[in-house]
Amino acid sequence: MTMSVAATKNIVLMGLPATGKTSFLAALWYLVQHSQVASSLRLEKLEGDSKYLNQISSAWASYKPVPHTRIDSETVVSMLLKDARTNQTLKLSFPDLSGESFTLQWTMRQFTEGYDAFLRNASGGILFISPLQYLKPIRIDQANPLIEEILGGEQKQEPLQDRSAPLKPWNPERTPTQVQLVDLLQFISGRDYFAPPFRLAVVISAWDKPSQLGMSPVEWLAKEFPLFHQFLSSNQKTFETAIYGLSAQGGDYSQRDALMDKTPSDRIEVVGIGISNSHDLTEPLQWLMR
Amino acid sequence: MSAAPVTPVPDLIDLPTGKELDESGALKLEIARPVRLVVVAGPVGCGKTTLLTSLYELFQWGQVSGYSFAGSHTLPAFERRCYLSRTASERAAPDTERTPFGEVRYLHLRISPEDLSREIDILFTDVSGETFERARDSTLECRRLTFLRQADHFLLLLDSEKLIVKERRWEVAHDSMTLLRSSLDSGMLSANCLVNVLWTKFDYFQAASGPDHERFLTQLEGEVKTEFGSRVGRLSFSRIAARPTQVDGLKFGHGLPELLTYWASDSPRERSMNLLPPPALGSRESELYASRHFAGSGE
Numbered sequence: 001m002t003m004s005v006a007a008t009k010n011i012v013l014m015g016l017p018a019t020g021k022t023s024f025l026a027a028l029w030y031l032v033q034h035s036q037v038a039s040s041l042r043l044e045k046l047e048g049d050s051k052y053l054n055q056i057s058s059a060w061a062s063y064k065p066v067p068h069t070r071i072d073s074e075t076v077v078s079m080l081l082k083d084a085r086t087n088q089t090l091k092l093s094f095p096d097l098s099g100e101s102f103t104l105q106w107t108m109r110q111f112t113e114g115y116d117a118f119l120r121n122a123s124g125g126i127l128f129i130s131p132l133q134y135l136k137p138i139r140i141d142q143a144n145p146l147i148e149e150i151l152g153g154e155q156k157q158e159p160l161q162d163r164s165a166p167l168k169p170w171n172p173e174r175t176p177t178q179v180q181l182v183d184l185l186q187f188i189s190g191r192d193y194f195a196p197p198f199r200l201a202v203v204i205s206a207w208d209k210p211s212q213l214g215m216s217p218v219e220w221l222a223k224e225f226p227l228f229h230q231f232l233s234s235n236q237k238t239f240e241t242a243i244y245g246l247s248a249q250g251g252d253y254s255q256r257d258a259l260m261d262k263t264p265s266d267r268i269e270v271v272g273i274g275i276s277n278s279h280d281l282t283e284p285l286q287w288l289m290r
Numbered sequence: 291m292s293a294a295p296v297t298p299v300p301d302l303i304d305l306p307t308g309k310e311l312d313e314s315g316a317l318k319l320e321i322a323r324p325v326r327l328v329v330v331a332g333p334v335g336c337g338k339t340t341l342l343t344s345l346y347e348l349f350q351w352g353q354v355s356g357y358s359f360a361g362s363h364t365l366p367a368f369e370r371r372c373y374l375s376r377t378a379s380e381r382a383a384p385d386t387e388r389t390p391f392g393e394v395r396y397l398h399l400r401i402s403p404e405d406l407s408r409e410i411d412i413l414f415t416d417v418s419g420e421t422f423e424r425a426r427d428s429t430l431e432c433r434r435l436t437f438l439r440q441a442d443h444f445l446l447l448l449d450s451e452k453l454i455v456k457e458r459r460w461e462v463a464h465d466s467m468t469l470l471r472s473s474l475d476s477g478m479l480s481a482n483c484l485v486n487v488l489w490t491k492f493d494y495f496q497a498a499s500g501p502d503h504e505r506f507l508t509q510l511e512g513e514v515k516t517e518f519g520s521r522v523g524r525l526s527f528s529r530i531a532a533r534p535t536q537v538d539g540l541k542f543g544h545g546l547p548e549l550l551t552y553w554a555s556d557s558p559r560e561r562s563m564n565l566l567p568p569p570a571l572g573s574r575e576s577e578l579y580a581s582r583h584f585a586g587s588g589e
Contacts, residue, residue: 072300074300105305109304109305109306109307109308110302110303110304110305111302111303111305112300112301112302112303113300113301113302113303114300116303135378137347137350137351137372137376138376138377138378139347139375139376139377139384139542140375140376140377140379140381140382140383140384141375141384141533141535141542142542143377144382167374167379168379168380170369170370170373170379171378172366172369174378175366175369176350176369178350179350179365179369182361182362182365183308183365183366186306186361186363186365187305187306190305190306226349226350226351226352227349227350227351227359230349230352230353230358230359230360231358231359231360231361233358233402233406234358234359234360234361234400234401234402234406234409235360235361236406
């Protein structure tokens with residue numbers, strides 16, 4: 001009797017703090033174990049230590065915020081899945097790094113050897129962006145007319161800080177989010193082992209919020225992150241991208257009564273080009289492995 | 291007494307610093323791919339850094355003249371320079387930090403045209419005004435500025451805020467023309483170099499509108515053409531208001547999209563190495579503007 005060896009796929013999960021990386025993992029771990037959604041990726045069998053995945057998945061299923069990933073965590077979680085279309089067994093591995101570790105890449109210009117080793121063997125990556133919390137490059141000349149309008153001209157008499165006042169020093173953490181994201185990708189493409197094209201699913205999390213604006217995820221990204229969108233468009237040979245909107249929670253937990261009427265997997269909403277089942281969280285993964 | 295538990299520190303890999311490039315950083319980039327060098331020259335306070343940061347700021351909000359931002363090796367350096375003009379600095383009025391006197395540094399921008407047919411890497415010098423004032427006063431000092439030899443585009447910035455002051459305008463113009471003369475006479479600026487004279491802070495000219503100011507500009511342009519038109523690859527003039535404050539009619543970055551199109555459309559060094567595609571300017575309005583505005587003057 002021959003034993004089939006599962007193909008291993010390493011998927012890098014990237015994103016600044018509170019962008020939904022762990023919520024994605026939590027919902028994914030739930031989804032692949034249940035038949036509530038017709039997904040082609042299903043759990044083959046439990047293998048090894050699943051304590052962390054079980055913890056975050058339980059929190060997700062009970063409408064509680066998933067635990068915050070520790071900044072020093074280098075946890076790699078793995079799932080042994082079966083692809084119903086190909087009948088192939090896959091071992092998907094994801095490093096669950098904290099968002100702060102990605103902020104530190106930008107501010108300290110370093111990443112860990114563990115992350116580097118994972119990148120070296122990565123089949124692709126998912127970059128998470130939060131539409132709820134991001135920094136825009138607002139210039140003073142853009143803001144002043146609005147402030148003056150709000151204050152009825154008072155702002156001119158009481159400047160926030162005059163030219164001679166001590167300067168608040170530049171804090172790289174306050175850099176516009178889109179700039180930080182560009183550099184996170186440039187760090188990857190700058191590694192000597194980097195082999196383009198690198199498949200990158202860009203996931204705009206908490207999509208239930210921006211979806212109310214009637215825009216597609218691509219349109220939203222182009223409007224809110226224009227520099228980053230230009231970068232992706234210009235670097236298609238380096239980063240082959242697909243842009244998704246994803247709500248793993250299904251909505252705000254402060255209004256969870258409405259969510260509780262749904263089966264857990266039906267809370268999930270995925271939007272993007274080529275999505276055939278809007279509740280199937282594995283669609284971005286399938287695109288990455290295609 | 292027991293020792294405090296020690297948290298293991300993970301091994302870290304250093305990533306590119308993203309700071310402004312020094313000579314060796316710039317050289318490394320030039321070896322890796324064709325690079326256009328834009329020298330931004332002028333005295334202290336004429337708007338050299340503001341010109342660069344404003345161009346970068348335009349990309350933060352969308353394409354510029356149809357060109358997309360495609361990357362930069364100096365993102366933190368740009369960000370630091372933009373800081374005093376952003377609300378994050380909590381200042382009431384935008385400002386730009388002065389570039390300190392010292393070695394030449396470079397800022398890098400990579401752009402792509404709409405059809406994504408190529409990437410264009412541009413290095414901008416970030417040199418203090420004092421350095422250019424020394425180069426103006428001494429050809430020996432000028433010869434120290436070895437980057438001038440590599441310049442594809444040489445931008446000579448004249449501060450309109452000073453040019454509208456009658457007592458000072460000919461002095462300011464004289465100083466700038468002397469800098470260009472010194473760069474040419476010391477043999478540092480190539481005869482192929484594309485020289486662009488920029489009337490920066492042009493909103494001051496607009497605010498002080500009058501036939502006398504226009505006459506002055508026309509006279510000065512004529513004189514610069516007479517003196518230098520035959521000594522450089524091409525000579526052109528542009529009106530720039532990178533961060534206008536004096537009049538309402540000018541948009542942020544006034545004149546910069548046309549300049550970018552010009553830098554992107556020509557490089558004497560790449561032309562000499564046959565690295566440029568045929569000089570077929572597209573039909574975009576900005577390119578037509580650039581071809582009308584920059585082509586041929588002084589030739």
